[in-house]
Amino acid sequence: MEKQFGWTSKDLLKGLEEFVPIYETRPIKNNIYGMGFDHSFGLWFIAKWLKPVLMIESGVFKGHSTWVLRQAMPDTPIISLSPRHPGKYLKKGPAYVDVEVLIFFDDHQNELKRVKQALNAGFRHLVFEDNYDTGTGDHYSLRQICDQSYIRGGGHSCFRDSDEARVRSKRKLFWEKAVDIDELCGPNEAWWGVRGWMRDNFNHSNKPISYAEHFQNSRFIESTLDVYWELPPVAGPSLTHQTRYDPASGQPVLLLKMVVMACSSGWD
Ligand SMILES: C[S@@+](CC[C@H](N)C(=O)[O-])C[C@H]1O[C@@H](n2cnc3c(N)ncnc32)[C@H](O)[C@@H]1O
Structure with a gap:
């Protein structure tokens, strides 16, 4: 039962311990309409577990989920799709743009x-x-x-x-x-x-x-x-x-x- 998903409660608890201090450093403290702690942890944990070679997110808002993905996989390319660029939210407060991009x-x-x-x-x-x-x-x-x-x-x-x-x-x-x-x-x-x-x-x-x-x-x-x-x-x-x-x-x-x-x- 424990191994049903490939990871155990122990893995999740260990991940949680690692994630809490990371989450503390998030640039966007007010992410209302976006993900909160639980789902941020879930996304971070899965990305870290799967170790994908490319991550694509659809729906970026201020860029919090981009930041979460980047914390999980520091060197993996991320393609972010959204009608409004997260940088546009900077006028109203913090936003996150993954800048390690070369065009x-x-x-x-x-x-x-x-x-x-x-x-x-x-x-x-x-x-x-x-x-x-x-x-x-x-x-x-x-x-x-x-x-x-x-x-x-x-x-x-x-x-x-x-x-x-x-x-x-x-x-x-x-x-x-x-x-x-x-x-x-x-x-x-x-x-x-x-x-x-x-x-x-x-x-x-x-x-x-x-x-x-x-x-x-x-x-x-x-x-x-x-x-x-x-x-x-x-x-x-x-x-x-x-x-x-x-x-x-x-x-x-x-x-x-x-x-x-x-x-x-x-x-x-
Ligand atoms: C709930 S927010 C995303 C929150 C973000 N993932 C986070 O956790 O911070 C939904 C986003 O989807 C974007 N959106 C709307 N229509 C879309 C579409 N057709 N394709 C991709 N993104 C879309 C909106 O502009 C908005 O930024």
């Missing part, structure tokens, strides 16, 4: 839009593929956003008789993705984004932006990021045989087309 974006969407969406949802660790240079690519990238006159190596002039124009036309002879000054600059000398456009969704949904907006986007990104890191080339072109990008084109930062960053958020 990898290779979806060719405006990266500013993706950063805002990810921050709103409480995610902090983001990786972007396709960090296009100014004047290239099918979506507005972090690299484009950070291309600003006030950042060293950033900002451009559309003056055709300039050192930059000469370097660009030379580079075009050797590198497939190089952009000369005529390609860089659109009407009214708009060089930011792609000729003054914020591209989105594989270049299917684009919006013109003013220089002032472009500038504000950079200030916003700066204010939200703790760390912004661009993966440098792992080796020179003679070893990798890549012929698309000039590794010297992106001084002082950047090189390969991937960005890793961790964002600050309001949740912790």
